[in-house]
Amino acid sequence: MKSGFVAVVGKPNAGKSSLVNKLIGFDVSIITPKPQTTRFNIKGILTRKTSQIIFIDTPGVHIPRHKLGNYMMKGVKLATDSVDVILYLVDGAKPVLDEANKNIIEDIVKSKKKIILAINKVDDIKKENILRIIEEYDKYIESVGGHFKEIVPISVKKSDGLEILLDCIENNLPQGEYIYDPEDVTDISERDIAAEIIRSKSLKFLDEEIPHGINVVIERMKDRTTEAGNFVYDIEATIICKKDSHKPIIIGKDGQMLKRITNDARRDIEKTLDCRVNLKIWVKVRQDWDNNEAYLSNIKDKIR
Numbered sequence: 001m002k003s004g005f006v007a008v009v010g011k012p013n014a015g016k017s018s019l020v021n022k023l024i025g026f027d028v029s030i031i032t033p034k035p036q037t038t039r040f041n042i043k044g045i046l047t048r049k050t051s052q053i054i055f056i057d058t059p060g061v062h063i064p065r066h067k068l069g070n071y072m073m074k075g076v077k078l079a080t081d082s083v084d085v086i087l088y089l090v091d092g093a094k095p096v097l098d099e100a101n102k103n104i105i106e107d108i109v110k111s112k113k114k115i116i117l118a119i120n121k122v123d124d125i126k127k128e129n130i131l132r133i134i135e136e137y138d139k140y141i142e143s144v145g146g147h148f149k150e151i152v153p154i155s156v157k158k159s160d161g162l163e164i165l166l167d168c169i170e171n172n173l174p175q176g177e178y179i180y181d182p183e184d185v186t187d188i189s190e191r192d193i194a195a196e197i198i199r200s201k202s203l204k205f206l207d208e209e210i211p212h213g214i215n216v217v218i219e220r221m222k223d224r225t226t227e228a229g230n231f232v233y234d235i236e237a238t239i240i241c242k243k244d245s246h247k248p249i250i251i252g253k254d255g256q257m258l259k260r261i262t263n264d265a266r267r268d269i270e271k272t273l274d275c276r277v278n279l280k281i282w283v284k285v286r287q288d289w290d291n292n293e294a295y296l297s298n299i300k301d302k303i304r
């Protein structure tokens with residue numbers, strides 16, 4: 001029996017959260033086409049007959065421009081320092097070995113952990129390019145004194161290569177019994193799942209810098225059973241934005257935008273938590289909250 005922790009790291013938008021969700025078969029992390037979607041480490045637990053693999057989905061590595069970004073990057077470091085295996089995910093459709101990717105490789109080599117390279121989105125690239133990407137990345141890691149234990153091309157979208165990837169990960173984990181109850185799939189709370197789903201809808205429907213300047217706080221989340229015996233969650237949430245000018249855009253003309261976010265989020269929360277949901281969302285401005293320690297406490301609590 002094998003068991004252990006695997007940090008999934010890479011540039012924003014590589015498909016880290018998509019991979020973890022797909023492997024464990026439950027949406028623990030939100031996924032959007034916009035970079036810097038994930039803000040804090042989230043565990044996804046996969047229990048197999050021969051192993052238990054605990055994935056840590058991390059924020060995409062980028063150069064921070066505010067305190068929020070600093071905390072996000074601190075989370076990545078904590079994850080890579082604490083795991084048995086680092087799964088480095090590269091977007092095969094944008095494979096350029098740029099400064100950002102070089103820096104990630106140098107950092108993970110310094111951690112002295114076992115490193116597996118997975119090249120994602122191979123559904124979106126020509127086969128002959130895969131070999132070239134492998135060669136380039138392999139050569140670079142060797143030039144900085146490290147090596148990849150395994151290199152696996154995958155497509156999360158098409159579920160290609162995922163079983164091979166899991167076997168490669170398992171081979172590199174230490175011997176050990178199950179660490180978590182085999183029934184567990186994540187460490188994220190229902191409250192945080194609800195907040196993250198609301199944030200994902202804000203990312204989906206709003207443009208430019210607004211969605212990245214949003215934080216979501218669940219003010220109240222209470223369950224009750226109706227007279228008909230249905231389980232219902234009453235949720236009150238606040239979308240916090242960083243500029244006065246953002247608030248009317250989030251609310252929209254006649255409240256249309258906020259209604260859209262609320263309806264879509266309610267539907268997804270119901271699906272994920274498998275219950276009925278009443279959702280009310282307010283919008284508040286907290287000037288430059290993402291650069292203010294006092295407003296970052298709900299993010300700081302999750303950096304671990």
Ligand SMILES: Nc1nc2c(ncn2[C@@H]2O[C@H](COP(=O)(O)OP(=O)(O)OP(=O)(O)O)[C@@H](O)[C@H]2O)c(=O)[nH]1
Nearest residue numbers: 012013014015016017018033036037038060156157
């Ligand atoms: N074509 C293709 N797209 C994919 C694949 N895997 C993920 N994507 C898309 O890539 C985008 C980013 O996915 P995420 O899972 O949010 O990426 P991430 O690495 O977690 O991003 P951050 O949280 O911002 O660091 C989404 O639009 C996904 O649908 C894949 O195998 N093929």
Ligand SMILES: [Mg+2]
Nearest residue numbers: 016017037038
């Ligand atoms: Mg993510």
